[in-house]
Amino acid sequence: MRDQTISEYLSQLADRVPAPGGGAAAALHAAQGAALLGMVARYTTGEKYAEHRDAVERIIARTDTVRSAALRVGEEDAAAFTAVIDAYRLPKGERAEAVAHALAGAARPPAEVVGLARAVVELATELLPIGNRNVITDIAAATEAARAAATTARINVEINLGGIKDEALRAELTAVIAAVDDIADRAARLTDAVRLEIAP
Secondary structure, three states: OOOOOHHHHHHHHHOOOOOOOHHHHHHHHHHHHHHHHHHHHHOOOOHHHHHHHHHHHHHHHHHHHHHHHHHHHHHHHHHHHHHHHHHHOOOHHHHHHHHHHHHHHHHHHHHHHHHHHHHHHHHHHHHOOOOOHHHOHHHHHHHHHHHHHHHHHHHHHHHHHOOOOOHHHHHHHHHHHHOHHHHHHHHHHHHHHHHHHHOO
16 A cells, blocks of 8 residues: 555555455545645744744654554555455364454454544644644545544444454454544534634
């Protein structure tokens, strides 16, 4: 994913292959949200924004970290789903345990995407009051990308939950996706705030 062109990635996403799929798409949503915030923060520099320098520099560093992490998780998701397909192809006697293990692995990357989406929304919340007003619509675009990341990731965790036998892991994953509605609501409120500010 990291080294493909956009066209190559979309062609692979559209192809009849197991991965990449929804999990990778969720990660890419999170990466795009972080990138958009990084752009807004970089436009919020110079003498005019000197009083916010420390916050802006921290936001830039954090968005770069989240963007890189999201790409890594997207690649991990594709590999994890491929492992699920491989497990289903094993002989019947070996299959059940291998599938349960593979499903547990496949649930972890989208669960991590939920956390990355939350980070994007938190950074957007911090950036909106101080960001360059000429590019605040990109903050809304970032929060919408984060909302898509979180809700798409939730679906990809849920589809794996039924086959996971480890009760502690099931509880952990259930707790992670329980936060998605709050992330989506916070993202929607940020978008509403931007729309209110730019309304004619």
